[in-house]
Amino acid sequence: MKFVIVGFDGLRPEMITAERMPHLHRFMKSAVVAQEHRCCFPSETYVNLPSLVTGSNASGHGLVGNSFHDPLFDKSKAFDCENVAHMHFRKTERAGGVYDVPSLGEMLGRDGRHLAVLTANSDGCAYQKHHAGPDYGHLVLSCWTPETGTPSDEVARIVERFGPAGQYQAPDLIGATYLTNVFLDHLAQGEPASGNLPDVTIIWYAEPDTSYHKFGLGSPEALNALADTDNQFGRILDWWERQGADEEVQLVAVSDHAHITQAEPFDLRQALRDAGFSVGHSLAEDTDVLVLPGYCARLYLREPSLAKRIAPALMEREEIGMLFSHPRNEVEGLVDGCFSASLVFADHSDAPDLYAILRTSNETDVWNLEGTCTFDAYYGPGSGMHGGLHKKELSNTLIAAGSFFREGVDLKEHTGIVDIAPTLLNGLGLTAPAAWHGRVLQEALTKATEAAPEPQVVHFETGTSAFRQSLSRVVRGPACYLDGGERVT
Numbered sequence: 001m002k003f004v005i006v007g008f009d010g011l012r013p014e015m016i017t018a019e020r021m022p023h024l025h026r027f028m029k030s031a032v033v034a035q036e037h038r039c040c041f042p043s044e045t046y047v048n049l050p051s052l053v054t055g056s057n058a059s060g061h062g063l064v065g066n067s068f069h070d071p072l073f074d075k076s077k078a079f080d081c082e083n084v085a086h087m088h089f090r091k092t093e094r095a096g097g098v099y100d101v102p103s104l105g106e107m108l109g110r111d112g113r114h115l116a117v118l119t120a121n122s123d124g125c126a127y128q129k130h131h132a133g134p135d136y137g138h139l140v141l142s143c144w145t146p147e148t149g150t151p152s153d154e155v156a157r158i159v160e161r162f163g164p165a166g167q168y169q170a171p172d173l174i175g176a177t178y179l180t181n182v183f184l185d186h187l188a189q190g191e192p193a194s195g196n197l198p199d200v201t202i203i204w205y206a207e208p209d210t211s212y213h214k215f216g217l218g219s220p221e222a223l224n225a226l227a228d229t230d231n232q233f234g235r236i237l238d239w240w241e242r243q244g245a246d247e248e249v250q251l252v253a254v255s256d257h258a259h260i261t262q263a264e265p266f267d268l269r270q271a272l273r274d275a276g277f278s279v280g281h282s283l284a285e286d287t288d289v290l291v292l293p294g295y296c297a298r299l300y301l302r303e304p305s306l307a308k309r310i311a312p313a314l315m316e317r318e319e320i321g322m323l324f325s326h327p328r329n330e331v332e333g334l335v336d337g338c339f340s341a342s343l344v345f346a347d348h349s350d351a352p353d354l355y356a357i358l359r360t361s362n363e364t365d366v367w368n369l370e371g372t373c374t375f376d377a378y379y380g381p382g383s384g385m386h387g388g389l390h391k392k393e394l395s396n397t398l399i400a401a402g403s404f405f406r407e408g409v410d411l412k413e414h415t416g417i418v419d420i421a422p423t424l425l426n427g428l429g430l431t432a433p434a435a436w437h438g439r440v441l442q443e444a445l446t447k448a449t450e451a452a453p454e455p456q457v458v459h460f461e462t463g464t465s466a467f468r469q470s471l472s473r474v475v476r477g478p479a480c481y482l483d484g485g486e487r488v489t
Contacts, residue, residue, distance in 0.1 A: 037416065082124040106132045294375075469485065
C-alpha cells in the first residue's frame with residue numbers, strides 16, 4: 001500500500017465546485033469526504049504543515065507560528081519557519097531538534113520506509129515536511145530552490161530532465177505543473193504503477209493561498225489559480241484511475257487551513273504606543289514589547305508582569321477580537337479576561353506572552369463568501385487572510401480514496417489535520433507515537449478495527465465586563481478540535 005497526498009495550500013472547501021474545480025469535485029464522489037475537518041491554531045501554514053506530519057498541535061510539535069521569538073536562535077530577529085537556514089539551526093542547535101515529537105518521515109525512515117516531498121512553497125516548507133529526509137536519502141525538493149534539495153544526485157537528475165522551474169510569481173501557474181510533471185514522470189514511472197513510488201509522497205501546491213493573499217478569495221486571479229491546480233490534480237487523478245488504484249495507491253487531497261477576507265486596517269504597534277508602551281522589533285532593544293504583527297499577532301514582553309497592563313489596554317480597543325495568555329488553568333489565562341493558551345493547544349515554551357487576534361465578523365465579502373477580519377501588516381482590504389479562530393478559516397480539506405478508505409462517504413462529525421499522519425501509519429501497519437494528539441480515522445476506513453469515538457461539544461467563555469470572548473471545541477476520544485472563537489461584546 002502506498003499513499004499520495006496532494007496539498008492545496010489555503011483551499012477553502014466550499015470553493016470545490018463542479019464549475020471551479022471539476023476534477024477535485026469528481027474525485028469527491030467516490031471518496032471519503034470530511035465535512036467538518038479542522039486545522040490547528042494558529043491557523044497558519046507553518047503551524048499546520050508540522051501538524052500534518054507530526055499528528056500534533058503547536059503545543060506538541062513546537063512551531064507556534066509562521067514566525068516567533070526564539071532566544072536560542074537570535075534575540076535581534078524572529079525565527080522564520082520559511083527560511084531553511086533557520087530550520088537547519090533548529091535541527092542542529094536545539095536540544096529537541098526540529099520538533100518535540102517524532103515526525104512521519106522519521107517514523108517511516110526508522111522502519112525502512114520512504115517519504116518523498118515535492119513542494120511549490122519555500123525550501124523551509126519542504127524541510128518541515130521531512131527534516132529527516134537527508135538522513136535517510138529521501139527526496140525533499142522545493143521546485144524554486146533545487147540547490148537546497150536532497151539527495152543531491154537525484155535532484156540533479158530531476159533538474160537535468162525537467163529544467164529549473166523558473167521564477168516564482170503570483171498567481172503560481174508554474175509550480176503545480178512542475179511538481180506534477182516530476183511526480184508522474186519521475187516518481188510514478190515503472191510497472192506496476194506503485195512499484196517505484198515511495199511509501200508516502202507529499203505533493204504540495206502553493207495555490208490557492210498565494211492568490212487568495214494577493215488578489216482575494218473570489219478574484220479572477222484566484223479562480224484562475226484554482227482551475228490551474230485542479231487541472232494538475234486532474235492529471236494525477238487520471239493516472240490513479242488508470243492504474244494507481246488497482247495497485248492499492250491511496251490518493252488523499254488536503255489543505256492546511258482556509259481563508260477569510262480582510263476588511264478594516266488596524267496598527268497594533270501604534271495602538272500599544274498610544275497606550276504608553278514602548279514597542280520594538282526585537283527584545284534586544286530596551287522596549288516593553290516585541291510585536292510580530294498580523295491578524296493573529298504574537299506579543300513577547302520584556303517582563304511577564306507587563307501582560308497585566310497590556311492586555312487590559314488591548315481589551316479597550318474595538319479592533320481586538322480575542323486574547324490568550326500563559327495559562328492560569330486549562331481555560332483561563334494568567335491575565336483576567338484572557339483565555340489560556342492551553343485551551344487552543346498553543347502553550348509551548350516558545351509561545352508568546354500574549355496572542356492577540358484581531359476582530360472578525362460573519363459578514364460576507366464582495367464575493368459573497370462569509371467571514372471578514374480586521375487586519376494589520378499584510379496585504380490590503382479584500383485580500384485573503386488566516387491565522388485566527390474564525391470557523392471558516394479553521395475549516396480545511398480532507399478527501400481520501402482507495403482500497404484503504406470507504407467509498408462515497410461524507411463524514412459528518414469532526415476530524416482534524418492531526419489525524420492524517422496517525423491514519424497513514426495505521427494503513428502502513430505502524431502505530432503512531434503516544435505523544436501525538438491525533439487519532440486513527442476509523443470511520444473513514446474500509447476495515448475499521450474499532451468504533452469511532454462519539455463527539456462532545458464544549459463551549460467556553462471568559463472576559464471582563466466590557467470584553468467577552470467565546471470558544472468552542474469538539475472532543476472525540478484522544479483528539480480535540482477547535483470549532484471557532486470570537487469576541488462576543
